Amino acid sequence: MSAPAHGRTDEMVAERFDVVVVGGGPAGVAAAVAAGREGLRTALVEWHGYFGGSRTAAAVDTFYGFWTPGGEARPVVGGIGLEIVEATLGRGGFRRENTYGAGPGVTYDVHDLKLVLDDLVLGAGVRPVLHTSVSGVRRDGDDWEVTLVTPTCGPWSVRAGTVVDTTGDATAAALAGLPVVLPGEQGPVQSLTSIFFLGGVDVDAALAVSHEERSELTRQADESGSYRLPRHEGSLHRTPRPGMLQANIVRVADVDVTDPAALTAAEIEGRRQVVEYLRFFRDRLPGFADAYVAEIAPQIGIRESRRIRGVTTLTESDVLDGVRDDQAIALAAAPIEDHRACSDTRWAPVGGDGLYSIPFQALVPTTGEGFLAAGRCLSAEHAAQASARNSAQAFATGEAAGYATALAVRSGVALRAIDVQELRARIRGNGGLV
Known part of the structure; x- marks a missing residue:
């Protein structure tokens, strides 16, 4: 293996891991923690300086998908994800019963979540690798060689029996030459969305305006020509910080985030919209006269880009019909929430009894041994992914990937050939729901 260019010891370069998890969002953390707790030598690679993915870097400060929407909120996801939810509740987070159609959610301070995830990753014996991106993935005999880039020391490589792609963008899969669905293909x-936080708000006065009334006022302001407000029905909600609201309302449409120029333009446009929405809030809505932008998320929020082509693909009809089967390694109940280019969002509820299942085979690429993908880059149609991308399902699919890797190592069978019923039993035994 190649050594880093500047100042690194050979400690990690010379080390072989059982599994390298690429991407430290909810799916990546859960995959790494599950594998680490099973005794596997595990590395978790993340290009930010902290874990959490969209929950921290993009400031999505609420966990969604843990309970069914509607009058009777039934549990959908347990295990490591629920453990993290409970830890944030212990740090001042709170449950919100209505989260714009997605069911109850848990809102937390994003900086508290960083600390929760640090403790969880280290406690599982996982090797954290921050400020590091993957730049190459290739099969070398029975192992994968993963080339990493750290800004302070240049490229270096590690080896692993299994790679779990939890980048959200199927970056590791694409670099490995595995089949992927490209952005816009479907x-x-x-x-x-560039999420931002507003300070100096009279929170009670601001939230006394209903979502429907605020959406109509936004539409009227946009159509007046006095403001440029591409999204009319975005959300504002209370945060753990007094006098502060989170705003999830910016809309930057038709962006292929795998194109650096397009992603750069989107970041700049997102910040421009933040300023415009603040101007509208201060001019037209009660409670915002003294509001200011306290924080803009470090990264624009990405809902969809590349996905793997899997042995099984989750379909829109699976969601709308509430399909469940005995290959399930996770459950989901959140509606299809498709943030389209127009001013509104498509919502479509889960059919059947309100739950559908995500099969193990949706994490397995059609080719490539010793490789799984979890989180929002699993194998799913566009509309199905618009439901399954929620944080709870990312935690659940990531956890399943971690346990699956451990089963393969211990049984000596190919990862794609593990006993799914044994995997399901392992998930249940650790508090998961399948």
Whole structure:
């Protein structure tokens, strides 16, 4: 293996891991923690300086998908994800019963979540690798060689029996030459959002305006020509910080985030919209006269880009019909939430009894041994991914990938050939729901 260019010891370069998890969002953390707790030598690679993915870097400060929407909120996801939810509740987070159609959610301070995830990753014996991106993935005999880039020391490589792609963008899969669905291949990708926090708000006065009334006022202001407000029905909600609201309302449409120029333009446009929405809030809505932008998320929020082509593909009809089977390694109940290029969002509820299942085979690429993908880059149609991308399902699919890797190592069978019923039993034994 190649050594880093500047100042690194050979400690990690010379080390072989049982599994390298690429991407430290909810799916990546759960995959790494599950594998680490099973005794596997595990590395978790993340290009930010902290874990959490969209929950921290993009400031999505609420966990969604843990309970069914509607009058009777039934549990959908347990295990490591629920453990993290409970830890944030212990740090001042709170449950919100209505999260714009997605069911109850848990809102937390994003900086508290960083600390929760640090403790969890280290406690599982996982090797954290921050400020590091993957730049190459290739099969070398029975192992994968993963080339990493750290800004301070240049490229270096590690080896692993298994790679779990939890990048959200199927970056590791694409670099490995595995089959992927490209952005826009199945119709326009979902829009991007620069989430921001507003301080100096009279929170009670601001939230006394209903979502429907605020959406109508936004539409009227946009159509007046006095403001440029591409999304009319975005959300504002209370945060753990007094006098502060989170705003999820920016809409940057038709962006292929795998194109650096397009992603750069989207970041700049997102910040421009933040300023415009603040101007509208201060001019037209009660409670915002003294509001200011306290924080803009470090990264624009990405809902959809590349996905793997899997042995099984989760379909829109699976969601709308509430399909469940005995290959399930996770459950989901959140509706299809498709952030289209227009001013509104498509919502479509889960059919059947309100739950559908995500099969193990949706994490397995059609080719490539010793490789799984979890989180929002699993194998799913556009509309199905618009439901399954929620944080709870990312935690659940990531956890399943970690346990699956451990089963393969211990049984000596190919990862794609593990006993799914044994995997399901392992998930249940650790508090998961399948």
